[in-house]
Amino acid sequence: MLPLSPTKTEPALEASLSELGPIPPEAAPAALAPTPPAAPLLDRDHSILAFNERVFDWARRPDVPLLERLRYLCIVSSNLDEFFEVRAAAHITAVTDGDTKGAYTQASFEALMASAQGLVARQYQLYNEALAPALAAEGLRIVSHGQRTAEQRRWVQEYFLREVRPLLVPVGLDPAHPFPMVANKSLNFIVRLKGSDAFGRSNEIAIVRVPRALPRVIRIPARAAGKESIFVLLSSVIRAHLADLFPGRELGEFSQFRVTRHSELAVDEEDVSNLRTALRQGLTQRNYGQSVRLEVSASCTRFLSDFLQAQFSLPAQAVFRVHGPVNLVRLGQLVDLAERPSLLFPAWRAAWPQGLVQGHSILAQLRSNDVLMHHPFESFDTVLAFLREAVHDPDVLVIKQTIYRTGADSELMELLREAVRRGKEVMAVVELKARFDEEANINWAEALEALGAQVVYGVVGLKTHAKMLLVTRREGKGLRRYGHLSTGNYNPRTARLYTDLGLLTSNEDITADMDGVFSHLASQNRPPKLRQLMLAPFYLQQRMLEKIAQVGEAAQAGQYARIVVKMNALTDEALIHALIRAGQQGAQIDLIVRGACMLPAQLPGLTDNIRVRSIIGRFLEHTRVFYFAAGEQENLYLSSADWMNRNMLRRVELAWPVHDRALRQRIIDECLVAYLHDERNAWTQRSDGSYAPPPRPSVGNGAQTALMSRYGGGALAKRKKRK
Structure with a gap:
């Protein structure tokens, strides 16, 4: 025992x-x-919301470095975005349909929104009352229009005219110009105008959509900032020059706003001939799904918030009034722009895994013993080295791998492409439906197929979430398999941020089971009898x-x-x-x-x-x-x-x-x-x-x-x- x-x-x-x-x-x-x-x-x-309260606690802890506290604040906001994108639609639908007997009711929705509203309010309170003042004390300031010096205002105006104004298209609403399609989580402004337009009409509501291509946090150059590191938010830049977008009209009420939409891709896999093509088409519609949350500035008037609430067909509880930028996630850009390592966690350098001698053949060492890797304490580079050795070994004949979340820029995927170019048989089980990574996975699938790799998309109706990499090598008169199994994704970036366990092995039972699972995923025949793995x-x-x-x-x-x-x-x-x-x-x-x-x-x-x-x-x-x-x-x-x-x-x-x-x-x-x-x-x-x-x-x-x-x-x- x-x-x-x-x-x-x-x-x-x-x-x-x-x-x-x-x-x-x-x-x-x-x-x-x-x-x-x-x-x-x-x-x-x-x-789920209670978990985010626990993450939020790290943004409150004084023993956490200041910029890391800001990062945790942004993580909570990102988590809440995904919560609404994935979990809120059923609640909203039940409330709007008047469902009183199902799993989701008006009472459950109100309780859930009350919890979410409370968490969001505490986020902004922490940012405004603790984090922003602490950052300012460290010489890192985000300045509003009223706080800027004359020199800083001139620079911001130049930046607006040069970088921002050419990309903005204000839309005045009338019967010929209906409310525009507003993309999921995008920054927008709503404006109520006084006076008449060029045609003598008094259409008073206008919408300004802000392109995603524009950075949300901008650093003011030293000539205007002085000795401090001064930043401005894009929303503040636009707000300061909002009147410039409507010459001849008087600016009345206005507010920035952001709508969150249901973002699960709905594809009937039984009714499509090509899942990859169907998903790529579905990606174009993801940004315009059902509205599930509306965020407006705390200063937004009741008239404008009611107007937006009606446009997006949302109950009042799904409208969030925030005391600051409507997207706290984008404040994460400040962490990188600040260039202050003293306000971050000390850089962590992962160790080379126990049981492996660096610089020697990994495959040869696996013939003697299995190797356990505990990431990020031990380096994920070992997995890349394992695959790299297999790709360049002329005796390796076949490489098979599952791909769930590998990232848009992946050395691992490039190694698989190189394996194909070297004449090896490569099979990639690419999960196209990995939430929010669909586009990257589709692109990798197409790149591998273009070279002649065998790419399969798992099983209809199921996501392939298993993480395995199998190498088959000719040794003497026979073949030997080497495998890697993992609790986490084949993503070097997240491997530095997530705790995961990986096992490198040449165990005959385990690797034979892995090969059987790969064959099952490709053929969709009944799964084989497995000796070690549970499927x-x-x-x-x-x-x-x-x-x-x-x-x-x-x-x-x-x-x-x-x-x-x-x-x-x-x-x-x-x-x-x-x-x-x-x-x-x-x-x-x-x-x-x-x-x-x-x-x-x-x-x-x-x-x-x-x-x-x-x-x-x-x-x-x-x-x-x-x-x-x-x-x-x-x-x-x-x-x-x-x-x-x-x-x-x-x-x-x-x-x-x-x-x-x-x-x-x-x-x-x-x-x-x-x-x-x-x-x-x-x-x-x-x-x-x-x-x-x-x-x-x-x-x-x-x-x-x-x-x-x-x-x-x-x-x-x-x-x-x-x-």
């Missing part, structure tokens, strides 16, 4: 974790009722239910019974009810869930033995680790899947076991024990579904800091030296 505690072979991590306090003690099994009542599940959408939508959910049930039965029999799982979201009701049942049988269960969690923990008599914690840190938690201990039997799995209904039943996902004792213990120590110790960044779920903040946010190390210390410590040492 491998204990859920740090091992003596990991002194660096153990030393860091020792500051965090002991692992939470295991409670005595709760007494079992013969037929325990069902626990009421938590609301998914409120749980969704066929087996994964059922196997997880079986493992949970085994732990529950062990607890009932008085044996050791423990479940610890780490994932991004827990919303699959079948798995939730199974966990609740196992907890009621006496199993001790810890759930480390970053985002939405519908399972209510610590409900007396129902979920006493279940604890839920969410950890927010410098890096986005993204690993999926499933640990089950039932008596003497212990299993640990890594996976591409969260425990969500879509992952279990509507996606192609993989989970795989880790058999190597040392690697398994390393995962337990780094991904489970470390996070159960964390008292600096861990939020714990209360019995009412709310989350208690970290008990000791200003002392000790969090799990991520402990892991950074273990894997390098260079960045941390530099920071301490500067102090």
Whole structure:
């Protein structure tokens, strides 16, 4: 039995974790009722907003570098954008249709919007009252028209006339000029004019759409800024010269505004002959879907806000009045423009993975042992080096890979193209429906096909979310496979920002299973019998239910019974009810869930033995680790899947076991024990579904800091030296 505690072979991590306090003690099994009542599940959408409250807390923390606090503020706004784009349409439709009996009602919508409105209000309050003054104290100022010097106003006017004015087309509304199509999340102005137009008419409403090509944060040059770093917002530049767009008319009321639209691409895959072509056509319509939110300036008059609300057919609760720019996401540009590394996290340099000798053949080393990689603490460059070696090895015959989110500028995809040029067989399973990455994936699919690669788009009706890369090499008289499996995407940029686990292996059973899954995705025949991998939508959910049930039965029999799982979201009701049942049988269960969690923990008599914690840190938690201990039997799995209904039943996902004792213990120590110790960044779920903040946010190390210390410590040492 491998204990859920740090091992003596990991002194660096153990030393860091020792500051965090002991692992939470295991409670005595709760007494079992013969037929325990069902626990009421938590609301998914409120749980998503609660997660963003936890991210927002990092923007409030004084121990976080100032520009990073601004970045977290922008992340919350970006997350809220996606929340409305993906989750709000059903609520809006139910309210406008007067639905009172469905899952979405007027009452649930009002409660959800009240939570969202409160979070947005706190964002702007933090920015205006804390972050902006703190940035100004550091010599980084965003100045409004009234704060600019005469020299700065002259420069802004020149900039407006040269860069902005030629791209603006004000539209006066009348029967011949109806309200224009306003793109999703674009910046716009609405103006109420006095007087008459050139034809003597008194049409009073005009709309000014602002092109996306224009930067939203502009740095004023030193000759006008002096010793400080002075910036202006594009919205402020346009507002200061709004009257110039309407010569001969008097400017009355005006406001900037922004509309968010439903952005899920709806393509009937059963009714299209070419999914790629259909999706590319659908992308042109994404920016003009159903309106789900309207943002206006706090100073916007009731007349103008009512006019816009009517145009976009929105209920009043979906109108957000904000005290600042209507798009906080774009303030993220200031982080890069500021050029102040002292106000950022110290740069992190990932270590070369344990178990690999740098500069030697990776394929040769994999013949002896598997290699586990923990990103971003260990470098994703290893994966690129693995693929690069395969591409340039004349004995490598075939390369197969799944592509979900790889980015528009990807060395990995260029390597696949080079493999085709070198005469290797390349198969790419490209998921065209990866939300908001559709265009990049379509472009890569076309580029690979143009060279002769075999490109398939997964299975109709399912997203291919599994992450795997398989290399087949001729060795002697036979063939040998080498594989990479990952909990995260093949994206070098996010690999520096997300925590993920990857496994490099030449294990014959695992690589044969991988080859079978690739064949299944290409042929769409019945999936093969797999020896090691678990495949969704066929087996994964059922196997997880079986493992949970085994732990529950062990607890009932008085044996050791423990479940610890780490994932991004827990919303699959079948798995939730199974966990609740196992907890009621006496199993001790810890759930480390970053985002939405519908399972209510610590409900007396129902979920006493279940604890839920969410950890927010410098890096986005993204690993999926499933640990089950039932008596003497212990299993640990890594996976591409969260425990969500879509992952279990509507996606192609993989989970795989880790058999190597040392690697398994390393995962337990780094991904489970470390996070159960964390008292600096861990939020714990209360019995009412709310989350208690970290008990000791200003002392000790969090799990991520402990892991950074273990894997390098260079960045941390530099920071301490500067102090």
